Amino acid sequence: MTEKQRKWLAWSLAIAWMGVIFLFSAQQAEESARLSGGILKYLLDGISAMIPNAELNQDLFHLLVRKGAHFGIYGVLGVLVLNAVFITRGKLDIKTFLVAVAICVTYAITDEVHQMFVPGRAGMIEDVAIDTLGAAAGALFWTFLKSSDVAQ
Template sequence: MSIKKFLSWSLVILWMALIFHLSHQPATVSNELSTGITELIVKTVEKIAPNAEFDIRSFNNIVRKNAHFFAYLVLGMLVINALRRSGVPGYRSVLITLGICVLYAISDEIHQLFIPGRSGEVRDVLIDSTGASLGVAIYWAASRLVKGSKTKDRN
């Protein structure tokens, strides 16, 4: 196994472990983390735009849902990269990546059913799946750009 292949799959596993760890936190701990991030964002925005008004509760919900989206955007990029380094070609790698990410999102929501104060939500699976899909699209577009620039450099 090549070092790049090993590292790419290691990153997938580590990122999945991080998602699992964050999902395993009871609701109170999870809410403290997202509230802290929300407050940091609000303070930063208030420095830039002092007259801005925020509904902290609504904004905290947006931060939480964006965290889902971002976590799975990264997971999608990591999985497709690992599959491509493992020799899985073209659209097959896209379909397998989306399958892995959607199944992980479903298992993550089921996992949360057993955590105090947490719930499993279909809406979160949809947010996660959308993030993974965008991650795959970004990876795909970036790889096409890199491949195109390498072709130009050879000519």
């Protein structure tokens, strides 16, 4: 694969993942709640099967599922964007890391603004913070993998 093809593929994957995030954000509140409610039920059923007498605060658990989804989805974005920036710049340094995280933060902000125009949804600054932490964690994870790869 040529360098140009590697760059194109890396950026295509990052942009495609942004498209996935956009589709989740475009879901109206009822559809989004149905999706996270289904995941919540699956998790609660699993926990109940393992710990039959567990008493869980379902509202708190639902909040953790929703915010955990933000963190995880943006963690994947952090990995993909850092990989694309790394391939484009050709080096792994603090600037590469910060540029990648800045791209993710900018996208998180635009994502929350987008949600302000979706019926039943709202843009939330705390979601931008969670998204930022997820992106940074994903980028750190990628950095760790890449650093251990280089060390060998």
